[in-house]
Amino acid sequence: EKLEITIYHKSKVYSQNYVRGKPKTKVKIEKCNKSLRGTKVSFVPDKEIFESIFFSPKKLYSFIQMKAVLVKDTKISFSIDKELITDETPHRDKFHYSKGIIDFMQNNxxxxxxxxxxxxxxxxxxxxxxxxxxxxxxxxxxQSSLMSYCNTIETPDGGSHENAIKNGLLKSIKLYGKKNQFTKINNINSNDIINYSDIIISIFMNEPTFEGQTKKRITMPMLQKQLEDIMQNEFLIWLNSNKKIAVKLIEI
Incomplete structure (x- = not known):
């Protein structure tokens, strides 16, 4: 319904107001402290567009946290009025993962x-x-978990990137097992690996292709083939470099 955008760049602050997508004011340019950088967006959701104009604090908290995880060393502050919270979600927090996904996975x-x-x-x-x-x-x-993202947006229905990682994992383990004569290697399937794994996949694509309008599933056959081949090679190298680990994984 209403939106105000403010941009801090090179000692200047640019601001403009919009109403239902159309500029309400001209771009206003003022001087500001040169240390100020970034973009601030304030808005009121339009009842005519959204089914609900109320946001879940818990979902917002998780959404903002994952932005900081997926773009490592980014610092993000979270703040929301206490009276809007009905669960255990903190009303104020700061997110900073210097190593990004590594820190998140090791912490959680x-x-x-x-x-x-x-x-x-x-x-x-x-x-x-x-x-x-x-x-x-x-x-x-x-106990397994598989989280996948494209350009920091969650892809809960998976798609090409998830399939590529699953297939690449299975192929590399089978290649390693056959080469080293593990008798039960032919009976292993991707679920035998995934069900005992916690996985996070993050891809950044210039022009991702999604299935449907909800953008919950990636459909990119060429990406899948490329990523599957690379994953197979990388994981096979890792297995060959960690032979004791490889044995434990196959024999579990």
Whole structure:
């Protein structure tokens, strides 16, 4: 319904007001302290567009936290009026993960009893400055979690990037098992691995393709093939470099 945007850049502050998508004022330019940087957006949701104009503090908290996780070393402050909270969500917090996904996974899953002490982590360069980061922790109990994101937006229905990682993992383990003559290797399927894993996948794409309008699932066959091949190679290298770990994973 209403929106005000303020941008701090090179000792100047630019601001403009909008009503239902149309400029209400001209761009206002003023001087400001040169230490000020960034963008501030204030808005009132439009009842004619949104089914509900009320936001869940818990969802907002998680949403903002994951922004700080997926863009490492970013500092984000969270603040909301206490009276709007009806659960255990903090009304005020600060997020900063200097190592991004690594810090988040180690902080949140450290209590899990692990198959192996060493986790798998890799940053992959794709095409045209596109990239993918993967972190996998293997636990002894059948407690799994798989979180995937594209351009910091959650993809709860998975898609090409998740399929690529699952297939790449399975293929690399099977290749390693056959080469080293593990008798039961042919019986292993992707669920045998995923069900004992905590995984986070984050990709940054220039022009991602989604299935439907909700953008919950990525559909990019070429990306899947490329990422699957890279993942297979990277995880196979990791297995060959950590042979004791590889044996534990296959024999679990």
């Amino acid at each position: 899953f450290s209590a899990r009893k692990k198959i192996i002490a060493q986790d798998f982590h890799v940053n992959l360069d794709l095409n045209f400055k596109e990239k993918c980061e993967i972190y996998i922790s293997f636990n002894t109990l059948e």
